[in-house]
Amino acid sequence: MSATTAPGAATPAPGGPARDEHEDVAPAEVRRRSLGLLGTLLRPVARRATLTALVVVVAQLALVAGPALVAVGIDRGIPALRAGDSGPLLLVAGGYALTALVAGTFTAATVRMAATVSQTVLLELRRRVFRHTQRLSLEFHERYTSGRIISRQTSDLEALRELLDGGVTTLAASGLAMTFTAVGLTLLDWRSGLVLLVAVVPGVVLTRWFQMRSQAQYRRSRTAAARVIVRFVETMTGIRAVQAFRRERQVAEVYAEESEEYRAANAEAIRVNGVFDTGLVLIGNVTVAGVLLVGGLRVLDGALDVGVLVAAVLYARRFFAPLAQIGMFYNSFQSATAALEKLSGLLAQEPTVPDPVRPVRLPEPRGDVRFDGVEFGYADGPTVLPHLDLHVPAGQTVALVGETGAGKSTVAKLLARFYDPRSGAVRLDGVDLRDADPGDLRTAMVMVTQEAYLFSGSVAANIALGRPSATRQEIEQAARAVGVHDLLASLPDGYDTDVDTRGVRLSAGQRQLVSFARAFLADPAVLVLDEATSSLDIPGEQLVQEGLRTLLTGRTAVVIAHRLSTVMHADRVLVVDDGRVVEDGSPQELVAAGGRFATLHTQWQESLRST
Amino acid sequence: MPPPDTSTTRALLRLVRWARPALPRVVAGGSATLVASLIALSVPQVLRGVVNGPLLTDGSRVAVVQAALLVLLLGVLEAVLVWARRALIATPGTGVERTMRTDLFRHLLDLPVASHDRWSGGQLLQRSMGDLHTVRRWMVFGLVQLVVSSTTVLVGGVLMIVTSPLLGVVYLLGAVPVIWLGFRFRQHYKVVARRARDQAGDLATSVEESVHGIRVLKAFGRGDDALEDFVRQADELRGTELDKARAQSRMSFALAWIPETTLAVALGLGVWLAATDRASVGALVAFFATAAVMTRPVESLGMLLAMTLDARAGTDRFLEVMDAVPALADPERPVALPLAPSAGTRVELRDVRFAHRPGSREVLRGVDLVLEPGETLALVGLTGSGKTTLLQLVPRLYDVTGGAVLVDGVDVRDVTRHDLRGAVAVAFEDPILFSASVRDNVLMGVPAEQVATLSEADREEVVRTALDVARAGFVHRLPRGVDTVIGEEGLSLSGGQRQRVALARAIAGRPRVLVLDDPLSALDVATEAEVTAGLRRVLATTTTLVVAHRTSTVALADRVAVLEDGRVTGVGRHADLLATHAHYRYVLTAECGDDDPPPPGDPRLPLAEEVRR
Secondary structure (H helix, E strand, O other): OOEEOOOOOOOOOOOOOOOOOOOOOOHHHHHHHHHHHHHHHHHHHHHHHHHHHHHHHHHHHHHHHHHHHHHHHHHHHHHHHHOOOOHHHHHHHHHHHHHHHHHHHHHHHHHHHHHHHHHHHHHHHHHHHHHHHHHOOHHHHHHHOHHHHHHHHHHHHHHHHHHHHHHHHHHHHHHHHHHHHHHHHHHHOHHHHHHHHHHHHHHHHHHHHHHHHHHHHHHHHHHHHHHHHHHHHHHHHOHHHHHHOOOHHHHHHHHHHHHHHHHHHHHHHHHHHHHHHHHHHHHHHHHHHHHHHHHHHHHHOOOOOHHHHHHHHHHHHHHHHHHHHHHHHHHHHHHHHHHHHHHHHHHOOOOOOOOOOOOEOOOOOOOOEEEEEEEEEOOOOOEEEEEEEEEEOOOOEEEEEOOOOOOHHHHHHHHOOOOOOOEEEEEEOOEEOOOEOHHHHHHHEEEEOOOOOOOOEEHHHHHHOOOOOOOHHHHHHHHHHOOOHHHHHOOOOHHHOEEOHHHOOOOHHHHHHHHHHHHHHHOOOEEEEEOOOOOOOHHHHHHHHHHHHHHHOOOEEEEEOOOHHHHOOOOEEEEEEOOEEEEEEOHHHHHHHOOHHHHHHHHHHHHHHOO | OOOOOOOHHHHHHOOHHHHHHHHHHHHHHHHHHHHHHHHHHHHHHHHHHHHHHHHOOOOOHHHHHHHHHHHHHHHHHHHHHHHHHHHHHHHHHHHHHHHHHHHHHHHHHHOOHHHHOOOOHHHHHHHHHHHHHHHHHHHHHHHHHHHHHHHHHHHHHHHHHHHOHHHHHHHHHOHHHHHHHHHHHHHHHHHHHHHHHHHHHHHHHHHHHHHHOHHHHHHOOOHHHHHHHHHHHHHHHHHHHHHHHHHHHHHHHHHHHHHHHHHHHHHHHHHHHHHOOOOOHHHHHHHHHHHHHHHHHHHHHHHHHHHHHHHHHHHHHHHHHHOOOOOOOOOOOOOOOOOOOOOOOOEEEEEEEEEOOOOOOEEEEEEEEEEOOOOEEEEEOOOOOOHHHHHHHOOOOOOOOEEEEEEOOEEHHHOOHHHHHHHEEEEOOOOOEEOOEHHHHHHOOOOHHHHHHOOHHHHHHHHHHHHHHOOOHHHHHOOOHHHOEEOOOOEOOOHHHHHHHHHHHHHHOOOOEEEEEOOOOOOOHHHHHHHHHHHHHHHHHOEEEEEEOOHHHHOOOOEEEEEEOOEEEEEEOHHHHHHHOHHHHHHHHOOOOOOOOOOOOOOOOOHHHHHHO
16 A cells, blocks of 8 residues: 655545544543543553652652751851861761762662663554554544654654653652752741742743643644654655655645645744743742841841752752752643643544454364345445345356456455444354454455565564464475476575665565465454465466465455456355345356356457457 | 774774764864863862962952952853854754765665665664764764863863972872773673663564564454564663673773772862961862862762763764665766667667675576567476576666676666666566655656646646556545545555556556566456456556566567576477477476366366365
């Protein structure tokens, strides 16, 4: 499925990336859902996170002790030393050295522990998102676009990471530091502490404002990032077409526009954050001046020691220093929340082809296939199959013939349970596919499609996808069976050759052969082939058919092919038109009956004789 | 593939190319930040003045109020400067990031298809997003903060020495081990930072493949295996990230412990100095106030250094792609393609050779082939014989590694790719459609300059005719007809439907040369015959090269060329070749000497018999 960007399109495509997964969900619900996700992610690491916070507290305590020790040193140490007593001095200096060691050790521990928490959460989230996208049905994938799934797994996760890496510990560290400092200051001199309290009010107001503004900007930023990624992925996937049709300039323009929107969203978020930061600094500095003024005057009145004033001012400055960190935390929290909204939206998608609650095992599948009154249409689209009754006895090879869009592929996809019918049931050995154990079903039934997708990695690994436990010998056997062995063996590293990214270096025909070898290796009871040989040349097709002859013995097969050469070998042919079976019989019978199939057959014979 | 060990500074300096427009503002913003930090540093000095002045000596209220006002003024000034820094750097920073991103994108669009194979999709995406994000964050935050913190530390150090030379020296002694540790940290962190970014790119690739290959994974029920692989990969990344954290943790231990320990010594020493009247209490207060201001900058150095090295890894990865020279650039002095001769365009391949990589096996080993004006030539050969490769040489999606491709006598390397591809249209075997309406997809085959001159009605006519020839009547039954959006963001079409739209696109512009790669492989016999008839009509004056796997496609052609083992081993009419050329006969019939289709139940192909047993 290669597709790329809309170069000429003046307006975004309806149903394009503008459509988001939480479009019809209330904002409060979205926020609740995303915080809920954060909660479930943090719960398993709660103990470790708490421990990290404790370590942070100790590290902060050690740092806070500094000015106090200096104050004690000046106020007590000097007079004592002058009196010839070096005890207090040594005690203070030793205390300071101890706090230095504690601060160093615990700060270092914080860095490591915070990273552990963060990376554990990210791994878990990555796993969940990956597993969930694998479980979601094709219907979803056709709608959501690959680019957006990638953007969830990359840039959205990155946003969350920024919060987890620094955020949680910053919050604990800064919050506690501020609390300690405030307590320390109040204990030292409660009047100075009171001044701090006054400063909290404008701080809260400012924070409220920031929350409202930044949330909107970060949502915008996440959406814009997804768009940029979607565009990038689609363009690079379809790079050949972009170049061949000289769409470089138009595509680049669209991309530039979307990058600009992403930039603007980020810049605005940064601007809002800038106002917030500045406000916090201002509040802090005004307060420090206030403490100095009040304290200074009280020193003159003899109500306060100079040392205490010095400590008070130092404390006041310290109190506000972490505020910038808290601002940063809050900023990354907002950004992460926006990302979590997207991620939780993806995770909230329900597969339309759900796994059964009580799976029925298929330990020894025979391959008896039944369509019982199946009605089907894609999503909420028109009906494609109005009513299909079909019985394929175990071991039979059935070919589906008909015009493009007649519904042949739909039958194949229902059989492979890529979709579920709207009504009626598809059964394998009498078991409704919706009740069948998913693992057993995939072992029993394999579908090979026209698009032979190869994953990066070796050729052998690509074939082994059919049966991961296969030995090298079995892999080669499968390749031999479909006649691709010589070709693969002649590659630079033989079976260990990396298929080039995007599979460019293997031709479409060769890729189809590799994917055929996969199916051969999988050795299923039911094989569904949807135009699986369309790109093969005639010798290749013949080799495959010889392989099939072995493969299909004792197996059920449903084959869709427009080439009659393939169809003629089937036990039974179904001519499908407009979602209905209009002819049913052996190829010979149908040719003799003189219906549609007979016409196709005549045309085919003529095409072979032509020129 | 880390680059040769250039210094981090030099690697990052290359960013100036993109940062230049923002540079004055970055400098201004940096200065603002610097001044802001200096102000923060000066507050203790004011404090010293207050303590040594009014508080300990004359007791003037006015002086205290003045000092408080001064602190207030400095505080407001600091806030203003903090704001200025944001306004000056952060916003232009996002501009730099965007420019780098769009430059990377343009560069990738310009790189030939073959060069794209060097990086997987996820690696490229990660470079365009994650890496550039890291670089931007460093530029607007890390770099400035690094300058500011270093300056703060330097100025603070000087102030400490001025305030109390002896205490200052004690403090500075601590810098020696810190610098040594910092050097070691850099060596190690540099490597793991790069590894982490590479692994993140690989992870993105896995995600991309798991989504693009979803049908295969579902069909074989391999979702769990893919998940296992993915988790293993993600776990490796986690390991690398933790490695980074451990290195950073060691560094932050050094940066927190060593300076504070020297301060403990300084405290003891300072109190003794004050007690013995060798230093003033004010100086002592100022010294520790300065130290307090320096605590955070010193502590942050480790994090900033890490950020810088992360940014360096990101920069390297970005530049690696940017440094890839398009092997297939436009000529310096491009020649214009001669006007199309009335009879049609002549295409000639002269001793054409091609290898995917220098030194690798040649796929084409000296192909000589002439397409006469208006002629349709079919290219027949076994899978993997190099047919598709040969086709791509004509619109110059690949470049020959030997010999030349000439269009109307002009080497394709002498014209701009834009001109060439305007004259040569392609339909791929694996049709790539764009996320756009059917109409826009078809019109893409028409040069943009030309579309602009067409009236609305003419445009509709072009689209209708092209769809007609390609027998894409199904389009009119789509939900919104030709306005239906297809491609990844729209309706999914079947393989045969996509092929027909792609074919309509290729012929819509009435190109001079048409290159078709097995364009009818997914069509049924009846449709194929209709399309063939339509194409024969349209292709009358279009010189066409078509890859054929089947006799029915060969029916399109005037002549056939047989490609065997990278060489053309026969050119001629279908019937003649069938009679004389054994390989040709084999390719088209898989048999030797018999052209008859197997009748139903033919015993020579006993598949059906076997199965029925």
